[in-house]
Amino acid sequence: MKIHEKLRQYERQSPTPVLHSASTLAEDVAEELQSGPMSAEEKELLHLLTSPHLQAVLSVHDTVAQKNFDPVLPPLPDDFEDELDEESVKIVRLVKNKEPLGATIRRDESTGAVIVARIMKGGAADRSGLVHVGDELREVNGSSVMHKRPDEISQLLSQSQGSITLKIIPAIREEDKLKESKVYMRALFDYTPLEDKATPCQEAGLPFKRGDILQVVSQDDQTWWQAKRVADCNLRAGLVPSKQFQERWDKTSIKHTPYYLKASQHITIRINKLLYMQSLELAAYLYTGSLGARINELKQKVIAENPHRYAVAVPHTTRPKKSNEKEGVEYHFVTKQVFDADAQNNKFIEYGEYKENLYGTSIEAIRSVQAKNKMCLVDVQPEALKALRTAEFKPYVIFVKPRIPESRRRRSAATSPGGEHGRITEEDLQEMRLSAQQTDQQYGHLVDRVLIKEDTACAELRSILERLERETFWVPVSWAKA
Template sequence: MPALSTGSGNYSGLHELLCALPSQLQPHVHSQDDSTFLHNMFGERSLHSLVKIHERLQHYEEHSPAPILDSAGSLAADLSEELQGKSASEEISELLNLLAKPHVKSLLSVHDTVAQKSYDPELPPLPDDIDDDEVSVKIIRLVKNKEPLGATIKRDEHTGAILIARIMRGGAADRSGLIHVGDVLREVNGVPVDDKKPDEIIHILSQSQGAITFKLIPAIKEETPSKEPKMFVKTLFDYDPAEDKAIPCKEAGLAFKRGDILQIMSQDDANWWQAKQDGHANPRAGLIPSKQFQERRFALRRPAASVLQPQKISNRRSYDTAVEFAPLEAEEIEEDDGWFYGSGFYLSGYHVAGFRRSFRLSRRDKKTNKSMYECKKSEQYDMADVATYEEVTPHRRQSGAKHRLVVLVGPTGVGLNELKRKLLISDPQHFSVTVPHTSRPKRNQENEGVEYHFISKNIFETDIHNNKFIEHGEYKGNYYGTSLDSVRSVLSKNKVCLLDVQPHTIKHLRTAEFKPYVVFVKPPPVERLRESRRNAKVIPGKDDKGSAKSFSEEDFLEMVSTAQQMESQHGHLFEKIIVNDDLTAAFTELKVALKKVETDTHWVPISWTHS
């Protein structure tokens, strides 16, 4: 704001101008509201205080005050000694008491320290032997503390010069704005580095304390900071730079665990991105392998034999990633539809199998059944087998919006059915399950849309061809399946749809439409399983309670082994993991998690909100 001059030419301060503005602007104001607004704005006490501070600082700068002396402490001591010999008076006694107080002595000591110190920046003198024809150099001094400088160096293969290889975003070097990628390092603290290896230079830097002086030849074209948009990714694998032989600088690496959220700070290097942990106070970025680089490495590490062939499926009832399941287990099914059962928990000492679940086929009667597991294909998910990073964004369910699909995953016997049952009982108006489809004829006691949706075999096969089923199978000549429309039907009623599927089916549900929240229910260790399921019984079907059998040791081992395999192969898709050691505790944990899904902000794939 320009100064306001009076007739005498004297400077009138901003505070005086501020007080005079309302009256000077009054003739130009035609509205009472505008007049009230101006008076309130220019009469604001905080604004007046800020202007007064501005004037005081301006006055301070104009007069450039300097300390009169830098030995006030010694002067006070001399004065005290001189006064000791004088005749005692009330004033002298009071002054001596004041000068003897510790906080007064400290104040004078601080004054002397400040007065004796120069705060003007000091640059090192330019070398005397600079040739007029020498290339331009820049001399930079950075103060080193416990924080790394945040830059890496390398030797140019052709010239042998030591170059600044990369600047870590948010680090000390980056914040200074003085060092750039491509700068040639000539000296560190006056020590030439032309004949030294990068490791030797790093050692010099590590031994240096306080200010470090760099002599650099600027890059031909200094890079301008790239204005990349904020990008966040969810990590789908564990990474430790200390164990990575390919990383350019282990000390600059950023370690993370699967499921961490990283902010990508730079993708300038095709192989090594710069990232930092979301929410961490440390502003310096670290190196992580880029998505493309890590995908190539994972692909090279994967042996060809890791793709399981149908003929190699074990006779054990174990989880498998191949497209074929073992045949149905006759002891766990009813006449023709009980194969929807068989993965419950226990209630009052008995295994409860009261809810239809995903199409889980087992190991027995292979000669009589040749059922195959099938589901629709997803080209988009092909690369998910090489899980690296997934770009994510914060998402919060808006009031009135459809609920997210809740997908429950776990090995047979872990208790998925019982958890679903408890959720349905706790709030039947809020939670619901899907109604499966079948091609078998309707029985007398059955109702359309209650036990099943009954459709013809031709229509079922057409729907299979049109990828309308999440998963489906065939048993004794009849088709059974869970359709996408059955999920949509539940969600359209503003209810939470509880869906129990095989883990490799999740990939087909991960769409913006369903936004699935995946909960993995895993068993406790075998020792705890033996104790907690000691009196539990497996009920083969709802009409066969007399043939209930106990869990076997093989069941326990298989449950734990299957859970480990599920988590290893599909853990990057799980958003919540619950150990079902105690059913009541597991249910409470699940209920709390599902409540947070509806109220809190979660990280979801960016495609779910930008589709």
């Protein structure tokens, strides 16, 4: 990034070479140095000037310094006369390589004219400043487009290389060039333009994956926004479905996942706690053991390594205290009446019953850990995430799940005594996959990281925690305003 910024700085200064023959000058200096006795400094300079690497650098410098990088446009043909008034027609000549022109077109239903519908930010048309939304396109490289279909015109434009000449009738009111916005979105779904039949131009679409951060540079079109992927070297914007269009499309499909873009802001903000999201794949217990127990094992290992930085929220329970237990250490021991009252007053993020005893994790228990300037490690059911994913807690959510065996394979449970009860059937695997898919559809948009529970899980978790300590993250903009 620093190199990029430095290059942009020099680009704005429009630097010019001091001389066009650095190699010749180096040869002359080397010859002069060898003409007489040399000091130690002169010997070192001679060694540098005659080294192959420096000679190669100087040769490249001369090649670049002597080359003219300005695009050269051929003159307009003498017979290129306009059939309309000279003031109403504009001849635009652009130089494009293999990149798209960066504009989309549409057919005006009332007049049949071919109109420029969009100018993609950072594309060739936008950089030229000569083509605007609303312009009427008449000819491409001298070929009339009046009776061509929009897809035929798009193909003609995309296949044109080098200089491309456009005859256009300017819009009555030329719009200003697009101004880059400060609107950022976190993609909560995968998008492949080449598979989207609804997009007005597949080549102009911007592919992205769930979790990518997009900078939306234009929301003028209510259906298709223009966006760029953050940290992408491609400066040209692409088309992405707007939030309203994607949500409307999702409601008419068989999907149930909230597939939309979520506003985020890149700020330096301390993640207050780490959440573990339990898998709903109950059949996985047959060969993995209790996933909840495995998550608890992960937490205990992390806390044992750094007890001054990490801690768990002490849960509440109605079961009797054992002789070796202390109040407020293993549990907060309360009566059933007190527990029920706290549950009625929404003091628990989640609670349940086990062997006729009630267990729950309270919001105050999490706040107590935070008050000690520690990161609170909590494992919860997915339903509790909506209550916890707030500006107060600012959680980093990790979905821990077991690795599901491939289809048609059976594995024995390491914790099972053996026999048929320790076997996983194809029906069990199918149930696990369906459960994982449902979990991802319902809660995947709330998850920051997926962690597969296997031998390397503890090392991966440790790496994640270290990143949380030193790096910044994209968070919902509402967290920054709180």
